[in-house]
Amino acid sequence: MVADAGLTGQVAVVTGGARAIGRAIAETLAGRGATVVSIDLSPSDATVAAIEATGGSALSIEGDVTDETGVAAAFEQVLERFGRLDVLVNNAGLFAGIERRPFWEIDLAEWNRVLDVNVRSVFLCSRAASGPMRDAGRGRIVNIASNVTTFGMANLLHYVASKSAVVGITRSMARELGPSGIAVNAVAPGLVTTEITEQTVPEQYRRLVAEGQCLQQPILPADIAEAVTYLASPEARMVTGQTLLVNGGATMGPA
Numbered sequence: 001m002v003a004d005a006g007l008t009g010q011v012a013v014v015t016g017g018a019r020a021i022g023r024a025i026a027e028t029l030a031g032r033g034a035t036v037v038s039i040d041l042s043p044s045d046a047t048v049a050a051i052e053a054t055g056g057s058a059l060s061i062e063g064d065v066t067d068e069t070g071v072a073a074a075f076e077q078v079l080e081r082f083g084r085l086d087v088l089v090n091n092a093g094l095f096a097g098i099e100r101r102p103f104w105e106i107d108l109a110e111w112n113r114v115l116d117v118n119v120r121s122v123f124l125c126s127r128a129a130s131g132p133m134r135d136a137g138r139g140r141i142v143n144i145a146s147n148v149t150t151f152g153m154a155n156l157l158h159y160v161a162s163k164s165a166v167v168g169i170t171r172s173m174a175r176e177l178g179p180s181g182i183a184v185n186a187v188a189p190g191l192v193t194t195e196i197t198e199q200t201v202p203e204q205y206r207r208l209v210a211e212g213q214c215l216q217q218p219i220l221p222a223d224i225a226e227a228v229t230y231l232a233s234p235e236a237r238m239v240t241g242q243t244l245l246v247n248g249g250a251t252m253g254p255a
C-alpha cells in the first residue's frame with residue numbers, strides 16, 4: 001500500500017539500487033508512489049520484490065554505470081518502457097571496499113577505478129537523463145556525495161577527490177539545468193551503517209564516529225533515503241545546487 005502519493009505517476013532511476021543505501025532510496029521513492037528503476041551491476045531482484053510486495057512498481061536493469069554504451073541503452077529502455085523520466089539518483093559508488101592508504105601509494109589504476117565509478121557515472125547518467133528531462137521542462141537529479149569533502153579524510157584521497165567532484169558537478173549542473181526547470185542537489189552522508197560497512201569498518205571506529213556526532217545514533221540507509229526523497233519531491237520545488245549533510249551534525253566545526 002503506497003503511503004504518500006507525492007511522486008505518483010513519476011519514474012525514478014536509482015543507480016546502485018540493489019543493496020544498502022541505494023536499495024533504501026529505491027524503496028522510499030516507491031513508497032511515495034514513484035515507479036523505480038534500479039541500474040546496478042548486480043540484479044536488483046530483492047529491491048524489486050520488496051517494492052512489489054508493498055504494491056509498488058519497479059524494474060531491475062543490470063548494467064555498469066561507467067559504460068557509455070550501456071548507460072545510453074539503459075536510459076533508452078526506461079523511456080521505451082515508461083515513456084518518461086522524472087528523477088535520477090546517482091547513488092552507485094565505491095566506498096567501503098576501498099583500501100585506505102597514503103596517496104603516494106595509490107596506483108593509477110586504483111585512482112581511475114574510484115574516479116570512474118564515483119564521477120564518470122554521474123556525468124554519463126546525468127547526461128543521458130538530461131535529454132528527456134529538458135524535453136519535459138522538469139526533473140530532479142540527486143547525487144550522493146559524502147561528508148568527507150568538508151574535512152578532507154586522510155588516506156582516502158581518490159574517494160575524497162571523487163566526492164568533491166560530485167559536489168562541484170551538482171552546483172554546475174544546477175546552473176545549466178535550472179532554466180529547463182530541473183533541480184540538481186546532493187546528499188552528503190556521514191558514515192552509514194550498512195551490511196557492507198558493518199563488515200569492513202571496525203566497530204570501534206564506527207562507535208568513535210557516532211560519538212563525534214551531535215546526534216550520536218548510527219546513521220541508517222533510511223536516513224539518507226528520506227533526505228533524497230525530499231529533494232526529489234514537489235515540496236523541494238525551489239531547492240537546487242545544494243549539498244545536504246546527513247551526518248548527525250558531525251562536521252559543524254569545534255564548539
Ligand SMILES: NC(=O)c1ccc[n+]([C@@H]2O[C@H](COP(=O)([O-])OP(=O)(O)OC[C@H]3O[C@@H](n4cnc5c(N)ncnc54)[C@H](O)[C@@H]3O)[C@@H](O)[C@H]2O)c1
Pocket residue numbers: 015016017018019020021022039040041042063064065066090091092093094095096117144145146147188189190191192193194196197
Ligand atoms: N556507506 C557509507 O557510509 C557512505 C557514506 C558516504 C557516502 N556513501 C555513498 O553512498 C553511495 C552508496 O553507498 P553504499 O554504502 O550503499 O554502497 P554499497 O557498496 O553497499 O552499494 C553500492 C551499490 O552500487 C552498485 N555499483 C557499484 N559499482 C557499480 C557500477 N559500476 N555500475 C552499476 N552499479 C554499481 C553495487 O553493485 C552496489 O549494489 C555511494 O556513492 C557511497 O560513496 C556511502
